[in-house]
Each structure stands twice: as structure tokens, then as C-alpha cells.
Amino acid sequence: MDWLARCVDDPETFLRAHWRRGPVLLRPADPPTELLTVHGLFDLVDGGTLRSPYAGLFTAEGTVPEADYCPPRIVAGRALDGCPDPERVRALIRDHDATLQLRYLNHWHPGVRALTTGLSESLGRLTEAFLFYSQPGRHGPVHRDEGDILVIQLSGTKHWQVYAGPTDPGWQPVREDDPGPCLLETEVHPGEVLYVPNGYAHTARATGDGPSLHLTVALREAGAVHLRAQLRRLLSAGLELPARPIDEDGLLRTGADLLDHLRARLAATTPGELVAAARRSAHSSRPTA
Numbered sequence: 413m414d415w416l417a418r419c420v421d422d423p424e425t426f427l428r429a430h431w432r433r434g435p436v437l438l439r440p441a442d443p444p445t446e447l448l449t450v451h452g453l454f455d456l457v458d459g460g461t462l463r464s465p466y467a468g469l470f471t472a473e474g475t476v477p478e479a480d481y482c483p484p485r486i487v488a489g490r491a492l493d494g495c496p497d498p499e500r501v502r503a504l505i506r507d508h509d510a511t512l513q514l515r516y517l518n519h520w521h522p523g524v525r526a527l528t529t530g531l532s533e534s535l536g537r538l539t540e541a542f543l544f545y546s547q548p549g550r551h552g553p554v555h556r557d558e559g560d561i562l563v564i565q566l567s568g569t570k571h572w573q574v575y576a577g578p579t580d581p582g583w584q585p586v587r588e589d590d591p592g593p594c595l596l597e598t599e600v601h602p603g604e605v606l607y608v609p610n611g612y613a614h615t616a617r618a619t620g621d622g623p624s625l626h627l628t629v630a631l632r633e634a635g636a637v638h639l640r641a642q643l644r645r646l647l648s649a650g651l652e653l654p655a656r657p658i659d660e661d662g663l664l665r666t667g668a669d670l671l672d673h674l675r676a677r678l679a680a681t682t683p684g685e686l687v688a689a690a691r692r693s694a695h696s697s698r699p700t701a
Contacts, residue, residue: 415530418444419562419605435574435596438605445566445603447523450625457498464494469510509550514543537631538694545625546618554615558585558696559632563606568624573597575613588613634690642690647677
């Protein structure tokens with residue numbers, strides 16, 4: 413299955429005209445809205461196997477403490493923390509307009525894992541997925557995320573404002589007080605997909621008469637930390653050295669072997685190969701907000 417086509421309809425046009433160029437609202441002919449429904453979401457909550465950090469709640473005041481909805485559970489005589497209680501989750505959504513977020517579905521939801529695997533293969537990026545269930549009127553702060561995102565609206569509607577990308581290479585994926593001019597303001601309906609390029613500031617608000625359910629697919633981009641980590645892995649690949657050379661000559665030979673290995677590995681590695689490898693392991697420093 414061509415998962416990229418299901419999200420953007422025409423991958424060639426998308427990559428040529430929109431990828432990394434600016435936000436755009438897409439209306440694919442066969443969006444993957446079958447992956448999750450509101451009913452399916454609460455089946456997961458009621459099933460009792462969700463645990464933190466795969467599930468979380470937040471309100472306008474910030475993250476809801478786990479103690480407010482995750483009472484201790486006794487399993488085989490041991491206390492198990494981080495298990496959301498379905499009734500407490502519903503009460504927080506109903507009484508406090510809390511947003512429910514399911515995180516890293518690519519780890520544990522088979523359908524979403526197939527989607528993220530397909531997108532990773534098409535775009536050469538580590539791909540993660542997050543589900544948001546928000547009440548009408550719930551407004552998130554303007555912020556930036558690490559990586560390009562595809563927002564797949566599953567049910568309900570959401571109003572989005574997308575601002576310019578960062579201008580400082582030292583930018584952080586945090587709230588943005590001065591995002592600059594709004595580049596795109598749009599309402600996203602079920603079956604539509606919003607593309608937001610890497611680091612572009614954005615905010616969203618659920619609209620209409622009912623809650624909004626959307627899946628955010630984050631296509632992570634590499635940074636300096638990922639390049640350094642990948643370089644260490646590339647340089648150490650195939651390297652075998654004695655743990656404790658027994659004399660001065662042995663230590664010098666080991667040092668020479670190490671330098672020869674590093675020179676050979678560096679000579680055989682191009683910047684493009686290093687970047688591509690780093691992108692495939694560019695885990696975010698924080699969940700997508």
C-alpha cells in the first residue's frame with residue numbers, strides 16, 4: 413500500500429510543490445481515516461492495558477498529573493503505576509475540557525505502525541504518531557515541533573493557524589510568543605490532511621458541535637545531536653581493539669590501528685550518507701505537543 417499517496421494524494425506534486433516549502437491543506441482521495449475512530453479510541457481506554465507515557469491528559473493549565481487519573485493497580489501482588497482509569501479520564505474530559513493524547517502509536521497500534529513504516533520508507537525519516545481527542549473551543553498554545561507533520565483529521569473539525577518557520581538554527585520545540593505572520597489559517601475537516609513543515613509554528617482549536625479527533629504523524633528531522641550520535645556509530649562499526657594492551661608498544665599499535673580505522677571509515681562516508689542515517693534514528697527530545 414502507498415501510504416504517502418493516501419495522505420497527500422499525489423506524492424510527486426506534494427514533494428515538488430509543498431515539501432519543506434510551506435503549509436498546505438490536502439484533500440486526498442483515500443485518506444487513512446479507518447485507522448482510528450472515537451469509538452475505537454475509548455475501546456483502547458476501556459481495555460485497561462494503556463500505560464504512561466503512551467497516554468496522557470492536558471488542559472489549558474498544563475499537563476494533568478498522573479495521580480489524578482492513574483490510581484495504583486495491583487498486579488500479581490505488585491503495585492503498577494501509570495494505568496489510566498477510564499472513568500477518571502472521562503471525568504477530566506467532561507468536567508475540565510481535558511485533551512486526551514495517545515502517544516507513539518507507531519510502537520503499539522498495528523494499523524498506525526503500518527502507516528508510519530510506509531511513510532518512513534517513502535521519505536527516509538523516522539516517523540512517530542500521536543492521537544489527540546479535544547473538546548470544542550479547546551485552544552492550544554502556539555508552538556513548534558521537531559519534524560514535518562501530517563495532521564490527519566479523523567472526526568470533528570479543527571481550526572489551524574500556521575506561522576513561519578524558525579530563522580535561528582538554535583531554535584527549540586517550545587511555545588512561541590512571537591511567531592511572525594500567519595501563513596495559513598484554515599478549518600480541517602474529516603478526511604483532510606494538513607501539512608506543516610519542520611519547525612513552523614502553529615496552533616489549533618477544536619470547533620463545531622462535537623469533539624475533534626486527529627492523528628498527528630511526525631516525520632522527524634535530524635539535528636546536530638543525531639549527526640554526532642550517528643557518526644560515533646559509523647566510526648565504531650567493525651572496530652575490534654584489545655581491551656588492555658600489555659606494554660607501551662602494544663598500546664601504540666592499538667592507537668595506530670584506531671586512527672587507521674577512523675581514517676578509513678571517514679574516507680568512506682559522505683555527508684549525505686551521514687544525514688540519511690541520522691534521519692532514520694532522529695528520535696525527538698520531547699513528544700509532539
